[in-house]
Amino acid sequence: MPNRLAQARAEAKWTKSRLIHELRRAARSTALPTDESLKRRIAVWENQDGAVSDFYRDLLCAAYRRSAVELGIADVPALPPPTPALDDALPVAFTRLDPGVVALLRDHTQSIRLLDRRLGGALTFKQTVAHVEQIDGLLRHALPSAHREAAADELGQAAALAGWQALDSGDVREAWRLHELATAAARESGQAAGLAYATAQQGYVLLDAGQADDAHALITRARAQAATAVPSVLLAWLHAAEGESLAALGRRDGALRALDAAADLLPTDAQDDSLPYVMLGADHLARWRGHCLARLGDGDAIGDLMSALNAMGEGQYGRAEVGLRVDLALAFAARGDVGDSQAHARRAAELAGRTGSVRQRRRIAQLLAA
Known part of the structure; x- marks a missing residue:
């Protein structure tokens, strides 16, 4: 071509x-x-x-x-060959899952996740969707077992990742469809953590659709249902997500209280190997707090955002850096510093072009036009 x-x-x-x-x-x-x-x-x-x-x-x-x-x-990077999963001793219509197949699916999801964090969804979305369809196809014909439930958990994680990529590309309808698949798979898996995460993340689809009240209700319900049934790092993530939904509603005090609750819950060692989809350390939480303040038009966001940018390292996480720089542009604009605001907006536009983030491009276009 x-x-x-x-x-x-x-x-x-x-x-x-x-x-x-x-x-x-x-x-x-x-x-x-x-x-x-x-x-x-x-x-x-x-x-x-x-x-x-x-x-x-x-x-x-x-x-x-x-x-x-x-x-x-x-x-577009070529897709890996399908994972063999059928047991020849069974009729072709059925699948017998085993720990090896589940491990292969898990490893492939993690590989895509790491590529997505560095490069953004433009280069990986088709691969992620193909992976989702592959796991979904396996589950449709899988015999009941604990391995089927483990594969359902992987489907939920992969579909939530694909849904986020669709949202980043500006396709709200596809993002909703994939999150519906993610939450259904999480329910089958019986994993409270996966269900809470996919449900709360689906709230962001509603935020982008302009339905902030519905988004807040969905995220709050996910956090309440998770309660003490999930690791503390995920509970902290859920509180922070709730804070962002409150910021979208202009409820500053409530947003800050939710972010403070997230900080209180965040363990010293925030890495939990059972939750590869959750990235939340002190630096990430500072970026999140700064994003909420920037969304509220508060110039105080700059300190948190600059701290997060320095900790992140330029060029390490493409899509995350785009969002962070857009937030910095908003925060500098709120403080009346047009020069720094435009500089961060231009850098964000450059990075957004590389990652293919339509979602962030829309925010940048509004900034540069101001």
């Missing part, structure tokens, strides 16, 4: 000279060939669908603020 570089330049309304300027800026201290040489390269890329090297692919992504997949200069 031809690349979309000519289309991208046309949409940006750039001349070749403007593109060359942006490429040089993206290259920073790295020397590039002469303008004439670069113009010839651009002509080959755009008119002859010429191959783009890894070096220039990164520069083009930075210049256009889009991912290589969006520009048509990289393929």
Whole structure:
């Protein structure tokens, strides 16, 4: 399939000279060939669908603020082969799950999760959905057993991840469908933690749909039902999610109380191997608090957000950094610091182009237009 570089330049309304300027800026201290040489390269890329090297692919992504997949200069990563799961001793219509199959599913979910945290959903969404469909297909024909329940837990986790990716891409309808699948799988698994997490995360679909009251009710119910049946790190996560829903409603005091409750519950060692889908340490909670304050238009968010950004490390977590920088842009704007606000918004836009986050692009567009 031809690349979309000519289309991208046309949409940006750039001349070749403007593109060359942006490429040089993206290259920073790295020397590039002469303008004439670069113009010839651009002509080959755009008119002859010429191959783009890894070096220039990164520069083009930075210049256009889009991912290589969006520009048509990289393929979507190939899916791994299906996991063999059928027992030949049974009729083909049935599946006998075992610990080995469940472990393979779990490992694959974790691999996708780690890629998603670094690269965002644009490069991994199709792979995640294929994984969800694979587990769902296995469960539909699986004989009852404890291994089936364990596989259902994996389905719930994978579907919740895919649902979040769909939400990040701006597809609210698909995000809701996948979260419905996640909560149904969690109920079958009998895992209170998985059900509470998927249910509360589904509240974010309602937040993006503009139904903050319904979102708050759903998240609060998930937290109340979890009560003491889940590890403290997840309970802290649920309180923080409730705080964000309150911030969306403009209820500052309630939001801060919920975030304080989350901080009180957060254990010193917040890593729980039984909850690979929960990332919540002190730095993450500071980012969450800063996000809520920024959402409330409170300039005090800056301290928490800068602390979280320094702890995160630039470029380590693509989608998380985009959201954090958008929050910083909002917080600086609330304080009247237009320069810093615009700087963080532009950096967020660059990262959002790489991760393919439609959700964050909408927030950035509103900021840059202000």
